[in-house]
Amino acid sequence: MSEIILTIDDKEVKATAGMTVLQAAQQAGIVIPTLCHHEKLEAFGGCRLCIVEVEVRGWTNYVVSCLYPVAKDIVVRTRSEKVDKIRKVIVEELMAHAPDAPELVKLAEVYGANRDRFERQQSFCIVCGLCVRYCNEVKQKNAVGFIDNGAEREISFIPEIAKNECWECQECFALCPTSYAQAAYLLTEALAFPGERKATDHVSRAPEPTRRVIPLIPVAAAT
Amino acid sequence: MPKLHSVAELQEFRAEILASRDLAKPCIAVCAGAACDGMDSAAVAAAFLAEMDKQKLGGKLEVRTTGCHGYCEKGPNVVVTPGEICYFEVQPTDVAEVVAATLKGEVVDRLVYKDPNTGAQAVHMSEVPFYKHQMRLLMGDNPKIDPMRIDDYLAVGGYAALVKALTEMTPVQVLDEVKKANLRGRGGGGFPAGSKWETTRNAPEKTKYVIVNGHEGESAAFMDRAMLTGNPHKILEGLIIGAYAIGAQKGFMYTRHDMPLLEKHVRNALVQAKEYGLLGENILGSGFDFECELHFDVGIFVSGESSALMRSIEGNPPEPRPKYIRTSVSGIWDKPSNLNNVETWANVPQIISKGADWFTSIGSEKSKGTKLISLSGNVVNSGIVEVPMGTPLRTLAFDIGGGVRDGKTLKAIHFGGAMGGSIPADLIDAPLDFDGMSKLGAPIGAGGLLLMDEDTDMIEVARYLLDFLVNESCGKCAPCREGMPQMLHILTNMTQGKGKAGDLERLEDLAEVTGLGSLCALGKTSADPLKSMLRYFKPEYEARIVNIAGGSGT
Numbered sequence: 001m002s003e004i005i006l007t008i009d010d011k012e013v014k015a016t017a018g019m020t021v022l023q024a025a026q027q028a029g030i031v032i033p034t035l036c037h038h039e040k041l042e043a044f045g046g047c048r049l050c051i052v053e054v055e056v057r058g059w060t061n062y063v064v065s066c067l068y069p070v071a072k073d074i075v076v077r078t079r080s081e082k083v084d085k086i087r088k089v090i091v092e093e094l095m096a097h098a099p100d101a102p103e104l105v106k107l108a109e110v111y112g113a114n115r116d117r118f119e120r121q122q123s124f125c126i127v128c129g130l131c132v133r134y135c136n137e138v139k140q141k142n143a144v145g146f147i148d149n150g151a152e153r154e155i156s157f158i159p160e161i162a163k164n165e166c167w168e169c170q171e172c173f174a175l176c177p178t179s180y181a182q183a184a185y186l187l188t189e190a191l192a193f194p195g196e197r198k199a200t201d202h203v204s205r206a207p208e209p210t211r212r213v214i215p216l217i218p219v220a221a222a223t
Numbered sequence: 224m225p226k227l228h229s230v231a232e233l234q235e236f237r238a239e240i241l242a243s244r245d246l247a248k249p250c251i252a253v254c255a256g257a258a259c260d261g262m263d264s265a266a267v268a269a270a271f272l273a274e275m276d277k278q279k280l281g282g283k284l285e286v287r288t289t290g291c292h293g294y295c296e297k298g299p300n301v302v303v304t305p306g307e308i309c310y311f312e313v314q315p316t317d318v319a320e321v322v323a324a325t326l327k328g329e330v331v332d333r334l335v336y337k338d339p340n341t342g343a344q345a346v347h348m349s350e351v352p353f354y355k356h357q358m359r360l361l362m363g364d365n366p367k368i369d370p371m372r373i374d375d376y377l378a379v380g381g382y383a384a385l386v387k388a389l390t391e392m393t394p395v396q397v398l399d400e401v402k403k404a405n406l407r408g409r410g411g412g413g414f415p416a417g418s419k420w421e422t423t424r425n426a427p428e429k430t431k432y433v434i435v436n437g438h439e440g441e442s443a444a445f446m447d448r449a450m451l452t453g454n455p456h457k458i459l460e461g462l463i464i465g466a467y468a469i470g471a472q473k474g475f476m477y478t479r480h481d482m483p484l485l486e487k488h489v490r491n492a493l494v495q496a497k498e499y500g501l502l503g504e505n506i507l508g509s510g511f512d513f514e515c516e517l518h519f520d521v522g523i524f525v526s527g528e529s530s531a532l533m534r535s536i537e538g539n540p541p542e543p544r545p546k547y548i549r550t551s552v553s554g555i556w557d558k559p560s561n562l563n564n565v566e567t568w569a570n571v572p573q574i575i576s577k578g579a580d581w582f583t584s585i586g587s588e589k590s591k592g593t594k595l596i597s598l599s600g601n602v603v604n605s606g607i608v609e610v611p612m613g614t615p616l617r618t619l620a621f622d623i624g625g626g627v628r629d630g631k632t633l634k635a636i637h638f639g640g641a642m643g644g645s646i647p648a649d650l651i652d653a654p655l656d657f658d659g660m661s662k663l664g665a666p667i668g669a670g671g672l673l674l675m676d677e678d679t680d681m682i683e684v685a686r687y688l689l690d691f692l693v694n695e696s697c698g699k700c701a702p703c704r705e706g707m708p709q710m711l712h713i714l715t716n717m718t719q720g721k722g723k724a725g726d727l728e729r730l731e732d733l734a735e736v737t738g739l740g741s742l743c744a745l746g747k748t749s750a751d752p753l754k755s756m757l758r759y760f761k762p763e764y765e766a767r768i769v770n771i772a773g774g775s776g777t
Contacts, residue, residue, distance in 0.1 A: 048702055048742070089733065090702060118729070129699075153698030
């Protein structure tokens, strides 16, 4: 493996070819905020919060670190006026959906985001896609998917699959930054297969703590 | 038609076609481009054919249904050769008169162009103001070709550039010629095609692809459609030459599913080219193999974005992916894939035939050749126009376009569709140039030019364009999915007299972040119209902010 040296926040960082800037930064103990990123999943580049400033041969670009490959002699800045502003506005946009989501509340404090700046949106899903991608890539069940496009895009459980798979799994519920995944599942169950979910083993098998439905915790109570 | 196995056989066949054609025999070319078709030019063509039958004129006259002539405003268009006599707004009831006059070598005065102010007549194409100021290197052949007949394309010298490339030039020489010509991508970016080709050529993978992007989703742009429907072989010839230079074995034509005429012509062109041996194995005995496949979109705008388009060809949902590794290195199925726009490919044959020096003699310092422009909006003459790069916008808008409709004043010029920008009328003398227009904030994009008159509400323009894009975003990345609806919401409020303090600041922040943070070009440029408005028409926006508590409003 060839070693690559790059600069992140004025620090010389060693990385190997094929790594992303985010991985190199994490390895060096430099924190870059992420929302849609998960180690077990293929990088998605959807939330754009991990955006950083990269200087290559004198040109400054804004790239998402979860996808941008490390390269020799590039200079990365994980914070700058522009980067902070981008993160602030994105957090504000997402807070129009989920103003109380704990991760967003924390990010809002760091970047000075105003949770009420933009018009409140109906759905509290922020379309990070963790549930969809986890179910597809890790569980390989595809019980939840994206539907529609643009501003209308949302996640949706597929009743035929969800009926047999979800109650026993529930792993995506814990990944969801806003608890929307479990709400969407419960709604699907209530509408499409009330009382028909496959849960025979569930009672007999000692459930792990993460397998329980997680209540939506208001921020005030959580902090 | 037997397959052509060698260059000699092609030349011989071309000579046969030309020998069988009598150039003195009058030919009536009826435009069947999208606009004329919409005005039922098919009925006009049918009437001509019926008249021919009735009078048994097969030996004396020819009728040809062709691709778009360009002057959409005055369709259905009919051009009579020799002489290129232009008849406008021809109806089936005019047909008998046109046939009679043509047989006598006369002109039907009431159907020719008349200057709306002076009443002066213009009979021949070279005299009609709409055509007079153009340089129709790409579109000029359209009236001479029935797009369903490859022989028509061969008759105007088609596939001669391919012959030249295959017999007289190495792939590297072809590449160098295109690089030297400084042919820049016509799809919007203006990126040098030669450099792109070179990247794909030099990429280590052996399997390489070439792609024609004929998606043309840009609102108010309709010239690629006219080219691809009207002269599909020109684009195919460019593609084969490009594949030869790049070392690609396979090509894709990607276009829209909702244009039946285009589909028919392109499908037919591919079949004919294959039959003639211009596609397939050992093309014209050169040892070069190349296949081309036709692909259709799934009806969303973003499938015209290059990486999304490639996902679509793979059979995946057309979602863009970040291009930190360029598609010219890793595209379709992770193989090097060179994508160019229809118009870019259409330029290739003439660069090879006439040389880079000829090509660079046309145009401005950094933008060479001609550019197809779709002219519409509040303009007198809407249609498809081709002018040398560097032509002042004034020529486009006034000399060719005939100025603003209904005697109104020009307020703004909008370029580049929903991801373009608007500039005020006082910048009308700016030259048509990739870099110059970008600097002004109205990048040429694919070439949709809209004139907007004094009554245009610039807030409504931005709102309208965003409303279109909001529905076309794929929704994958947050700044595009969330930013656009928020901007749209604010603009909608402003058009309804509900603009409030902080709105302009919010718009500016949203526009900036959507531009910097989005994943693909759709998101990155979605706020460009709004940015251009805030640059040139800010007072109009400020005036829409409701004065709250006696404050200035912003």
